[in-house]
Each structure stands twice: as structure tokens, then as C-alpha cells.
Amino acid sequence: MKILVIGSGGREHALCHSIQKSKDCENLYCVPGSDAISLIAECHPIDTKNKQRILNFCKEYNISFVVIGSEIPLSEGLVDILISNNIKCFGPSQKGAMLEKSKIFTKVLCDENNVPTGKYKTFSNYEDALIYCQSINFPSVIKADGLAAGKGVIITQNLEEAKSAIHQCMKEEAFGNAGKEIIIEEFLEGEEISLFSLVDSSGYIVPLTTAQDHKKIYEGEKGLNTGGMGAYSPVPSISNKKMQNLSNLFVNPIIKALSKKGINFQGMFYAGIIITKNGPKLLEINVRFGDPETQAILPRIKSDLLEILYASATESLHAIKKIEWDPRYCMTVVMSSKGYPKEYKKNTVIENLNQIQLSNNSYIYHAGTKKENDLWLSSGGRVLSISSLGESINQVKENVYSTISQIKWQDGYYRKDIGWRYT
Numbered sequence: 001m002k003i004l005v006i007g008s009g010g011r012e013h014a015l016c017h018s019i020q021k022s023k024d025c026e027n028l029y030c031v032p033g034s035d036a037i038s039l040i041a042e043c044h045p046i047d048t049k050n051k052q053r054i055l056n057f058c059k060e061y062n063i064s065f066v067v068i069g070s071e072i073p074l075s076e077g078l079v080d081i082l083i084s085n086n087i088k089c090f091g092p093s094q095k096g097a098m099l100e101k102s103k104i105f106t107k108v109l110c111d112e113n114n115v116p117t118g119k120y121k122t123f124s125n126y127e128d129a130l131i132y133c134q135s136i137n138f139p140s141v142i143k144a145d146g147l148a149a150g151k152g153v154i155i156t157q158n159l160e161e162a163k164s165a166i167h168q169c170m171k172e173e174a175f176g177n178a179g180k181e182i183i184i185e186e187f188l189e190g191e192e193i194s195l196f197s198l199v200d201s202s203g204y205i206v207p208l209t210t211a212q213d214h215k216k217i218y219e220g221e222k223g224l225n226t227g228g229m230g231a232y233s234p235v236p237s238i239s240n241k242k243m244q245n246l247s248n249l250f251v252n253p254i255i256k257a258l259s260k261k262g263i264n265f266q267g268m269f270y271a272g273i274i275i276t277k278n279g280p281k282l283l284e285i286n287v288r289f290g291d292p293e294t295q296a297i298l299p300r301i302k303s304d305l306l307e308i309l310y311a312s313a314t315e316s317l318h319a320i321k322k323i324e325w326d327p328r329y330c331m332t333v334v335m336s337s338k339g340y341p342k343e344y345k346k347n348t349v350i351e352n353l354n355q356i357q358l359s360n361n362s363y364i365y366h367a368g369t370k371k372e373n374d375l376w377l378s379s380g381g382r383v384l385s386i387s388s389l390g391e392s393i394n395q396v397k398e399n400v401y402s403t404i405s406q407i408k409w410q411d412g413y414y415r416k417d418i419g420w421r422y423t
């Protein structure tokens with residue numbers, strides 16, 4: 001098959017790295033790709049929002065299968081236009097992508113189907129939101145309804161912080177149109193986990209694995225939310241039986257509810273869940289592989305990834321008898337530009353990347369780099385994802401930070417406490 005991956009970040013680098021190993025991968029392309037991805041896939045600098053150009057590319061290059069990495073092309077209906085032209089895709093339709101595009105859509109679906117989630121109210125009027133904040137307990141959570149690159153959730157400790165967060169969303173438009181409507185939600189305490197499941201359009205569900213993300217910029221889970229500063233998989237406290245129970249509680253009812261609405265979901269169903277003293281509750285749903293969770297999950301999959309993704313896209317997940325896993329843990333730590341998620345420098349030199357001798361247990365995925373005159377330069381906020389495998393959380397942590405210690409980047413920053421819950 002001729003395969004096209006859509007995206008340019010660390011997640012897509014990891015996807016390309018795994019897909020190109022498949023016996024069924026004849027040619028691998030990536031749009032727009034990156035200098036790092038170009039080492040394993042043929043990259044073409046097409047805007048991922050330009051659906052017609054992507055369709056034309058697929059026709060010209062006789063693409064058999066498209067794997068869409070990020071949420072924006074999904075929410076803008078790229079799958080719909082490709083499938084209508086008989087090109088198979090991994091990922092949901094535009095209607096299915098509403099699970100991620102609108103937190104309000106998902107909350108209402110949860111209410112209608114008795115899926116446990118935090119208490120909340122929605123607002124499209126700024127003044128109404130301010131008035132409501134005067135009657136709630138703190139801490140409280142302000143969420144932009146739409147897509148905000150993982151940064152649209154603000155935990156507020158008091159009324160002044162809540163007012164500031166509401167102003168940031170609805171008046172300053174810090175998250176663009178994503179913050180025109182907001183959710184004000186109760187603050188839930190507990191351990192957060194990410195549950196990844198594959199779904200095909202027949203409604204067949206395969207709970208895949210768990211991971212734990214670290215969203216905050218600073219150690220100790222402090223500071224601003226980011227797109228993710230590190231992750232590991234699987235979560236030690238979640239057995240296979242518990243994973244199946246969580247799937248029954250959160251994934252199955254949502255997939256059935258969508259089907260009743262005429263939406264046959266296919267692709268990745270990524271549930272953000274918090275284990276509270278009153279039981280597990282749903283925080284959010286994403287409809288694609290997570291970033292950086294993907295970089296901690298794919299090195300563990302020993303089965304043919306392309307075969308698995310293709311089964312999801314062709315109503316044949318039932319035929320995948322068993323997914324073979326590396327029994328070890330995998331951890332990824334993100335190296336970001338200093339200043340991220342606010343302002344940061346670009347084009348800073350990252351030294352020694354070409355000299356690092358990686359073992360079979362370690363990987364460096366590029367999220368925001370470019371190459372000039374044989375030098376790797378930063379070109380984004382989250383720049384590198386360093387992943388390693390290990391027998392225990394402590395061992396894998398030692399392995400990944402050992403690799404990081406070999407990277408010389410004065411303008412780089414990374415958290416040193418990824419995996420803190422289990423070390």
C-alpha cells in the first residue's frame with residue numbers, strides 16, 4: 001500500500017517510524033512532514049487545511065490509506081472528503097470529531113447517556129459567566145469549548161482568577177473562536193489517566209492501552225497547561241481488567257450514543273479520565289492519538305501498526321486476534337523551547353543530536369525542528385520527544401534522562417519529574 005500520514009510533529013514522526021516497518025507499506029508519504037520525518041518518508045509541504053490539495057495529492061500518488069495525526073484536519077472534515085473519493089482513512093468523520101471539537105457536545109452526550117463526568121454549566125454570555133462564578137466553590141475549572149492545542153483548560157483558585165480566565169477566553173480571545181463558549185466545571189481530585197481504544201464503524205471496540213500525561217509546564221504539576229511535557233505507558237495501577245471496565249463505562253456508551261445519532265465512529269477514541277474518591281469520571285475525549293502519549297505507546301507495540309490502523313478504517317477490527325506488546329514500560333520526555341507555552345526563541349541550535357548512539361530501547365522523535373547546514377535548529381514550542389523502554393518506571397526514567405543528558409541545547413527546557421507518581 002501507498003500510505004500518507006498527515007501532520008508534522010513528534011506524534012507523526014512516531015507514526016511514520018512505526019508504519020514504515022510494516023510489510024504492507026510500499027511507499028510512505030507525509031504532508032507536510034518535517035526535515036526529520038523526511039529521513040523515513042517522502043514529505044510534501046501542503047497546508048493540512050487545504051483539503052482539495054490533499055485529495056489531489058492522494059489521487060496523483062495513488063494513495064491507498066491516509067492516517068491523520070492531529071485534530072484540526074479531522075474537525076474540518078478531511079476524512080469526509082477523502083472517503084467520498086474512495087480513499088480509506090484512519091480517523092473519524094467531521095461529525096465524529098465533534099467529540100473533541102466541542103467539550104459542550106461531549107458533556108451533553110454524557111448527560112444523555114449516564115456517563116459519569118464533573119458537574120458543569122455552559123456559557124456563551126460573558127456577564128452570565130461572571131455572575132455564576134460568584135456562587136461556586138473553588139478551586140474551579142474554566143474550559144474553552146473548542147480546540148485550543150491542549151491549553152484551553154484553566155484551573156482557578158479563587159474568584160479573581162476565575163474572572164481573569166473568563167476574560168481571557170471570552171474577551172481577550174486567547175484561544176480564538178474556541179473560547180467563545182465556555183464550560184465552568186467542578187474541580188475533580190484524583191489520578192488522571194488516558195485510555196486509548198480503537199473503534200471501527202461497526203461499533204467494534206478494542207481497548208488498546210493506558211498512559212499518563214503531564215500537562216503542566218513546571219515540576220510538581222505547577223504553572224500553565226501545555227500540549228504535554230511527558231508521558232508514560234502503561235499506567236501501573238490500571239490492570240487489563242480495570243481497563244476493560246473503564247471502556248465499558250466510558251467508551252461503549254458514547255459509541256452507541258453516536259450510532260443512534262447516525263454517526264458511525266471510526267479511529268482512535270482517547271478518553272481522559274480521573275479516578276476520584278467517588279469513582280472514575282470523564283474529563284474529555286480526543287479523537288486521535290495523543291501527543292506526547294503516542295511517543296510512549298508506539299515503541300511498545302510489537303504487532304504491525306499499519307495492519308491495526310487499517311483494520312479500524314475497514315470495519316475489520318474483529319479480525320485482529322491479538323495485539324502483541326513489549327511487556328516493558330515506555331516513557332517519553334518533551335524538550336521544549338525555554339519560555340514555552342508563552343513566548344520563546346526559534347532557530348536555536350541543538351547540538352549533538354547526530355552523535356547520540358541510540359540503543360534499540362531509545363528513540364528521539366522530532367516535534368519542532370528543522371535542519372540547516374547539517375545543524376538541527378528549534379522551530380517550535382515543543383521541540384523533541386525522547387522515549388525509552390525499561391523494566392520499571394524507575395528504570396525507564398533513568399534510561400530516558402540518560403539520553404537527554406547527551407543533548408546539548410542551551411535554550412531547551414524539560415521537566416525532571418515525569419513519572420513522579422510511581423517513583
